[in-house]
Amino acid sequence: MSAPVNRAALPTFAQVQEAASRIAPYAVVTPVLRSAVLNALSGADLHFKCENLQRGGAFKFRGACNAVWSMDDAQAARGVVTHSSGNHGNALAMAAATRGIPAHVIVPDGAVRTKLQAIERAGAILHRCEATQAAREAKADEVQRATGAELVHPFADTRVMAGQGTAALELLEQTGGVDIIVTPVGGGGLIAGTCIATHGVAPQVLIHGAEPMGADDAARSLAAGARVGPFVPDTICDGLRTLIGETNFEALRMHRVEVTTVSDEEVIAAMKLLWNELKIVVETSSATVLAAVLKRPERFKGKRVGLVLSGGNVDIDALPW
Amino acid sequence: MSAPVNRAALPTFAQVQEAASRIAPYAVVTPVLRSAVLNALSGADLHFKCENLQRGGAFKFRGACNAVWSMDDAQAARGVVTHSSGNHGNALAMAAATRGIPAHVIVPDGAVRTKLQAIERAGAILHRCEATQAAREAKADEVQRATGAELVHPFADTRVMAGQGTAALELLEQTGGVDIIVTPVGGGGLIAGTCIATHGVAPQVLIHGAEPMGADDAARSLAAGARVGPFVPDTICDGLRTLIGETNFEALRMHRVEVTTVSDEEVIAAMKLLWNELKIVVETSSATVLAAVLKRPERFKGKRVGLVLSGGNVDIDALPW
Structure with missing residues (x-):
């Protein structure tokens, strides 16, 4: 092991x-x-x-893009998921689009309107949750289990x-x-x-x-x-x-x-x-x-x-x- | 002749x-x-x-700067003058500062506040006039005669x-x-x-x-x-x-x-x-x-x-x- x-x-x-x-x-x-x-x-x-x-x-596009293109093909095909107050979610959606893979983004209530619009426009699947760290992480776990998507954490990655x-x-x-x-x-x-x-x-x-x-x-x-x-x-x-x-x-x-x-x-x-x-x-x-x-x-x-x-x-x- | x-x-x-x-x-x-x-x-x-x-x-800085640095030393020392709704005046003031020569700027009533502030900050001498083409040109003539400054027209130059x-x-x-x-x-x-x-x-x-x-x-x-x-x-x-x-x-x-x-x-x-x-x-x-x-x-x-x-x-x- x-x-x-x-x-x-x-x-x-x-x-x-x-x-x-x-x-x-x-x-x-x-x-x-x-x-x-x-x-x-x-x-x-x-x-x-x-x-x-x-x-x-x-700047968030840099990290998201590096994560998306670090994955092997099989892993990438199952997509990526993250919880984000906006910029990282948007960045991951855009980065996933450069590789043609699905992106799931958990967005907390109260996120800035223009940021949510940008995430949707980038082709991500939005999942709403309460604006607490715990609620975000729980929702991300749920999506991960359901889809097999890879978690790309906004900063602890x-x-x-x-x-x-x-x-x-x-x-x-x-x-x-x-x-x-x-x-x-x-x-x-x-x-x-x-x-x-x-x-x-x-x-x-x-x-x-x-x-x-x-x-x-x-x-x-x-x-x-x-x-x-x-x-x-x-x-x-x-x-x-x-x-x-x-x-x-x-x-x-x-x-x-x-x-x-x-x-x-x-x-x-x-x-x-x-x-x-x-x-x-x-x-x-x-x-x-x-x-x-x-x-x-x-x-x-x-x-x-x-x-x-x-x-x-x-x-x-x-x-x- | x-x-x-x-x-x-x-x-x-x-x-x-x-x-x-x-x-x-x-x-x-x-x-x-x-x-x-x-x-x-x-x-x-x-x-x-x-x-x-x-x-x-x-973009106005480009033209103003070219005019200021096209002049011979004697001419330059007498300074430059222009009438401008703002951006050209500011540009000429900044360009004159690069050569250390005086800039006179005729500003019509009603010009944008931030533009006037910028012109003053750039070190130009402001001369106010009515917001007509005729009033601007008359004022510019007056300053030119008084100082010997070279007219740098905002566009017809x-x-x-x-x-x-x-x-x-x-x-x-x-x-x-x-x-x-x-x-x-x-x-x-x-x-x-x-x-x-x-x-x-x-x-x-x-x-x-x-x-x-x-x-x-x-x-x-x-x-x-x-x-x-x-x-x-x-x-x-x-x-x-x-x-x-x-x-x-x-x-x-x-x-x-x-x-x-x-x-x-x-x-x-x-x-x-x-x-x-x-x-x-x-x-x-x-x-x-x-x-x-x-x-x-x-x-x-x-x-x-x-x-x-x-x-x-x-x-x-x-x-x-």
Whole structure:
């Protein structure tokens, strides 16, 4: 008997590199934008990696695509399933479509309307459930048993983390290197992948997390030295309401990540700055990274900073200002 | 005595190429974005040239920058002046700043607030006037006489048209070629430059203009076979309310440009599509090009289409929906 596979183990740097090759035919090499105004405002040299311009409007396509194309043909034919507040579900639906396999997406009540529409449009089968982590996982189990579909977890999945890390690989290449990379922290798939990708290339680069105050479990976990338990999120950053995954949190510790928490008001102010100065549509979760940089000038001033703008799936008929 | 110089003469293809070299150190090579959803909706293969991501948030920086760096040192030291509804004024202010020379900008009453703020931030000296073409030109004359500054007209200027044409040069190179290029039509600087640049590279490419119904002077002029006179614009497309320039109109005739007119409602619908699908902030004027493509499927279906998204200077606190 072989040992059970740890599906949530952190990927190696080689797995991030393999992911980059695997997703290259499908994913967009997103542009890096800059702004003299935002540089002046922050006193730093800011390089924005625009994952809102990724397929599906978020970095999530990278991880989902890597997972879908990592599967063997027999496994793939049975399809994939996930539970997601939106962007990962959409990404998995789109990734499954690139391989012509079924995608089942569990969506919790209260998910953003435009995200649900996008998931349906991408051809996924939607399964609704209550907006709790437990209800999502139960529903995913049910679909898995009924269909034989493979679970692709939004963040506690080696393939997904490896895929998310490819954004940092590109950022480092496009900028010629930075001093610090800032990403939002939700479940921790993006930041874990970013740690491994970045330190595989440039071990001296600092990785910084940005988290909403109303979902500050990663910051509290780092302060406590151990992962805190489930909590009730209270933030407009709908993509970051999740408890950080266990191995994802380990990545934060191993890679000495520092996390800055920001208020919803700071997020909205940063979001407006990004819209006005970069002329791009970013969602609330994305804006946490600029909010964090503006909040802690002592950390970022004079530095070359890479900021991962995670997504742009906003309901433009219901803006938060 | 030498013959008077025609400052509004159409540029040659060589002048467009020179402009490309001249502005290269200052201008952004803007990305070309695509969308599977918009391709499906239009039945065409759409390539969006994102001039909203240009410095200053509009293609106007190209022409202004070419003009500023075409001047000799003595002339440059006296500064530049222009009258502009916003984007060109902002662009000239930013271009002048790259050379460290003064910029005087005449701004008509009623110009978009965010555009005025940007112009001031860029370091220009603002001069207000009434919102008529005559009042703008009179004020510009006055400033010119007082300061010796060089007039850089928003569109009836050879250097400006040459600079605007560089966007099409990039688009053709980035896409490997298209069948049709669509640009908005206001004063005609962008479309004239686009004609000359495009046909210098690929004479078979069709050039198509998009014009708001409430400022359809180019369409009416083409239909009449002669340039119509001044009119009172009635459109939300604040960048396109100008009467097309005389030589600009000549370019439309010489290059067999076809113009499609679109309603403000069609513009708003297209603008929302661009925000939602491309995740970028574009202004109303930019959206005319997608509105035109969606309005006339018989012209565009099955074609490779380049669309120049002219700018992204929107007041995000006062969106038109």
